[in-house]
Amino acid sequence: PALEKYVDPLPTPLTAIADTSVYPGADYYEITMRAGSWRFHRDLGPATVWGYWATDPHRPHRPIGMGYLGPTLEVTRDHPTVVKWRNRLPTTHLFQFVIDDIRSGNAQLTPTPPPPYKSEVPFPPDVNVWNVVHQHGGYTPPQSDGMPKQSYSPDGIHAESYSTLDPDRVEPNEAIYAYTNHDQSCLLWYHDHGMGMTSLNVYAGLAGLYTIRDPEDEQLGLPSGEFEVPLILQDKTFNPDGTLAYTMTLQEGEDTPVVNGKAYPFLAVEPRRYRFRILNASNERFWRLRFETPRDVLPQPTLPFWLIGTDGGLRTPLRMLNFLISPAERYDLIVDFSQLPMGTSVTLTNYHAPVHYPGMPGLGPEISEIMQFQVTKPLSGGGDKSTPPDKLDLPAVTPFEPTPQMRRREWVVYQHQLFGTMTFNAVPFYAPSQDFVTTSTGEVWEYINPNHDAHPMHVHLINFQVLNRQPIDAASYQEQYEKWINGGREPEDLPVLENYLTGPPIPPDPDEAVSLKDTFKSYPETVTRIVIPDFTPPTDPIASIPGSGTELPATYIHHCHLLEHEDDDLMRPWTIVQSAD
Template identity: 35%
Template sequence: MGRIERGCAKSSKRYVMACWFVLHVILSSISMVTAEHSVCLALQPSPALTPFVDKLPIPPTINVSNGTRLVLGAYKITQKLHRDLPPTTLYAYGTSQASASFPGPTLMAKKYITTSVRWENHIIDTEHMFTVDRSIHWADPPNGGVPMVVHLHGSETRSDSDGHPDAWFTAAGDVGPTFTSQNYVYPNDQEEALLWYHDHTVGMTRLNSAAGMVGLYFIKSVVEEALLLPSGPFEIPLVIQDRNFWANGSINFPDTGIFPEHPNWCPDYYGDTILVNGKVWPYLEVYRTKYRFRMLTAGNARFFNFSLSEPSLSFVQIGTDGGFLNKPLTMKTLLMAPAYRTDMIIDFSSLPVGTKVYMNNSAPIFFPGTPPPGTSIDNSPGQRQVMEFRVVAPPPGYNMPTVYVPSILAPTPDKNLNPYTDVQRNLTLNLSPPGTPFTLLLNNHRFMDPATESPKLYTTEIWSITNLIGTTHPIHIHLINFLMLDMQTFDQGRLNAGNCSLALQFPDPLSCFIEPPQPPIDAQAGWKDTIIVFDQKVTRLLLRWKPRYGVFTFDPTTEPGYVWHCHMLDHEDNDMMRPLVMRWI
């Protein structure tokens, strides 16, 4: 079976679809005769659930803008995720067992005011709720239990507060090789933005995240608060994920893999239901005014391409991973990869009371290709619907706040490469060689191989990332925000045959490129910490190893260092991650 999928991934796009279809048929047959197991890419469908019967919940908030120390733990809880589902067992963050929730509490921080968090592990299970694949590199605590470590995604912080994958710890007291402390410090000396915290344990990130270990983190500023953007009840967080469920409410996560060498690991987990803020297909009542939505796509592998059912409405994007865009972007569709954040406005003021608007998703699994024929997980209506907006009248005498979306939100990002670029790195996304255990790799290296990316602080680099895998991947780089310069399609067949070169520019007949460099699409605009690297393209990034403005207020060269990795969590867990070691000289 491993050879089948490896062949699918290496084949031409047309052959990929046929190959995946054959694989799906085989796996569907397996699932029929092993119904007690959850087979990778052939999960039993979730029970039929009526959409739009649960009101959108808003995660609880904790104000950390006064600099006081916070203690947050991970707990085992149960929570109702749909009216017609029994309570679901989860691992979730909170200040106590009683207050823990999925998603976890939203932390509200203030720019330039440090946040201190002590992260605790109160999950006393001897085994994880999902099956752990012991064939891949994972935490493997000596005394069992559920290891955890928290990464504040998008944060500029010391590496010993970054949630290094090997800095895990358990409730029983076992710790990973790079563990130093459970006390983390977040300086918040960066631009106002939406960050998020999630588990980052080596070989187990996909499991802990699917179990519920995720939450939001806002950095606010006096500048943002002075703007007349929608705020308070008109600023709505949306954490969007996908899951499969059993009839008893438990999460259906694969326990049977498709590679003999990896008996339990699945390369991609896709759910057939969409959750927003921990509810399946919820609804939100809105007034006839502008709303600001702070969106995070936090699934294991799923891309989303959002649209609105009302033709007169558009998304007005004002921010991305790293904060405000230079100016608003108006669009009919909104593409988001795993770990993407989008700050956007929807104006409902033109719609009469009683109107219902649906936010839908058109992105297929195995994005961006056409899903294999007969792949039921992608054809079910549940993949296409996200949530419902219901336009309602405000209470009598309600004073609607004045809101305004500025035409200029932030300085234009500087993509000037002068006076010079210090380093140009050519990197690849690729599969492990034939005859070896199946893994997805960065630059042909595994996570535990010695660091090859060791940038010098306050220098500028261009990363040219060549995707040779056959599928599209979101790449996340810790510590800094970066800018995308361009992307360029190449002929992988000629490249594999060795009769062209990526070192030669289009339209040289010996160049592998089949087009000039293309500018970033809207989904890749602005300051990013995660970027889509499309199949059979070279994606070029501009990285300045410094804060957006000024200097770091901490030493980024201390141990254990940072990482960069694919943010499809199933890939990250199977070696698609590399160390990132900063240096002064």
Template identity: 30%
Template sequence: MPTRRTVMKAGGAVLLPAAAYGTSALAAAWPNERGARPVRAEVPEPFSVRMPLPATLKPVARSSTTDYYVMTARKANAQILRGATTEIYGYDGQFPGPTIRARAGRRVVLAQTNQLDMDTAVHLHGGHTPPASDGFPLDVIAPGKTRIYEYPNRQQATTLWYHDHAHHMEAEHVYRGLHGFYLIEDPAEAELGLPSGEFDVPIMLRDARFADDGSLHFVAEDFQNRTTILTNGRPQPYFPVAARRYRFRLLNGSNLRSFVLRLGAGEEMAQIGTDGGLLGAPATTREIRISPGERVEVVVDFTGREGSQVILADDHAGPVLRFDVGAPAYDASRVPAVLRPLPPLGEPDVVRQMSLGIDPQDFTFKINGKVFDPHRVDTTIRRGDTEVWEVTNGDTFTIPHNFHMHLVQFRVLSRNGRPPVPAEGGWKDTVPLQPGETVRLQATFTGPAGRYVYHCHLIDHSSHAMMATMEIVD
């Protein structure tokens, strides 16, 4: 049962050179002699493990219009901690799951098989998908069964991700590893000359709590005890880079934790994208704020830094990744002054109010005063309409939320009556809401008719019914 103690807060971590971090307080000496005490799983020394890159899934077949993939959700053992393996739920047994690289305008058909002993469902987060392929919470894959998902990819290049969305189970399933990147590419983005190929790196950040035997420990709303930060599935890894520009696609795959990320001693980064793709123009920033489900794309220039170590750290959790800068490498990439012009927004057809909050009487999570009922339609929307949604976090004490809308991307018009900061100036599908905050969002509902959900993407909250259904009608 959720309680008032569920809090997300950022502390003020001091950024120090890499050598100053020393040995993790969670790491301990290992007994080597015969008959010593039983070995316990522990977090490895900081920066002793290389950050892995998720494998790219290859199509099993191609036609003139479509790429065909197969994938299986199953249990597997992952090497995360020192001294033990950890059982995870993984797409193709991987943690994170394999990356799908799609092309705008080219369809993807995914045959997803469930080899777990519980129902699953797959949601392409940020995807413009038909309702039968969106992962509605009741559209589950039973154990031993296969479901076909069709993704038309009729949207611009962007960083999406796929994850479980089974009713009441999505929080635990995502926590145990059912998540992976889905990247859409298009010719217009390729012509910009941004870092590409091996210099275009997806990075998933998330937190976890481990038992002494190395198993993932899941208790809903257990934010304060999920103290191990995983970067592409490993705690505090290092990653070798050349002394040149890199594009990093950052995804917050946590259930509840937000990150405030800084590079080195607060060095500048060029933010180029957000949930729905490229910004109109690069935004220079010294910090990256990213709540669960959000994506942020940045270009970091390591030119002239050869031989150095540069740490990416969170204000509250401390270091999450170390970049080890090697020799210079040929670099023809650039960050143009104009990335992708954003079209002007038209006048809305409808304005709606949405309130997210916890009922103080029974501590249930609600949207507009209602818990989720998958058989009830909460909002009916005429296809093609443009709507403004005024979304408020009605919890004025300590509970943050964020808001994710399926089917469409939206633009942030204002936050607490003020224009959005540059980082929120592009297309979005997920926005954070601190207690008492209100954001105004505008979206045009041009997708297929049918039922979709919108919800808080602090996913432990949506698993406890902070979700609602919208129906797009002709």
């Protein structure tokens, strides 16, 4: 039976409490990954889930969390954070059948091509659970970045690049990471990045919010406090008893939208402006969102809203009616309910964005309704004192202009013809870094996507801007690319992008133009170009933690944020080296 909609109130993740006494000059948190129990809907039984719990420094026996997802870290710009991430998960996976299937060597769920198209070692034998925490979008030294090869298991087994600060203070199943918070005010998030099993771990619940605040933002007049609400969008499949199913074959009607951990929740709102900070934490689903009003209430069927920020921070406000959000992207919105009569319900809906945008026929059902905002609360606090969005004076984003000195670098999304596995440039994740960037010059990265799916691409460490997109003759490009591979990868066989362009450059979408991004949509049969103006990593160590700064060379990664793709194998390292001059 279909779940009844809008009967569960929207939960809001709790905020973790910092301990300022452990590392002078930094906020310290202890956060534990563990299994717990969570009801995704009033009419669903409790499900075993995984989540993060923060230690309350004043009441150590009352950890802060809700079981599913994790507590929010609220931090101040440029004031460092230190986190001890403790792995107390079970040693058998919540989705052990997937692990067993991969390990059996005749994987039915994820067929595996041989090297050089696929990493040989997704994770070591006898270890079923393998985790590491990545602060997504942060300006973080590599030893604290939480990349897959830094994974560690609940039984204290370490992957090859496991690292921790202050090793005397950790058990083998823990790691201490430090974050500079040298970012604009923005919504980051933290999530599992376990080697080869990120998709399973995040689906089980391992994700949380990380909000960077700038004290100067208080002057801007943005809706705040209870009028600033995070919305973490995901989709789930449930077994009849309410437990989580992990299926690779989504059937019509099986997939359920979940916001902050609840299926089809509602939020009672006042007739005033709200700030919604939307994160798409789905494994693979893109959403095209709009705010629908009942037909008899407004002349137009949807409520207009204002985009005021993206992944990396605030931007010039943009009035919009809908937007497409891919996994890992964040959209910071102001929605005005003040003109709606008491009792009006506004429904957050999704349209024409099946699992894979723009969608392969038959691959996943449409979800049309997600949650509801019900204008049922009287206006409090003497009315809305926030600044109207068209009067907002937000800090301007500098356009990132490409310069002639910038090197062009191509990343081809290569799908293995027989097995379907994807890689960048037909090189598996496990092969050593071959891409060296310097601290002195920016680069233009060209993501050449000759397949029929859109991919959300994410680059660690840096913010970038989308420069443009250009359509390509995908079939011919793919054909020549196969020739290059089959002919022993001779440079003269490599397709020259310019020969495959079929139209003029298309400027970035209005919602991504002159915005700070860490994840963008690489559309099918298209090259998408991004400008990265600078690769200088954070160098200043946090005084109270030796080894917390960055030394060169420093290796980071970029990858597709469809979690099943990054596990399997659409991810590559890249390395920052000192420039010669």
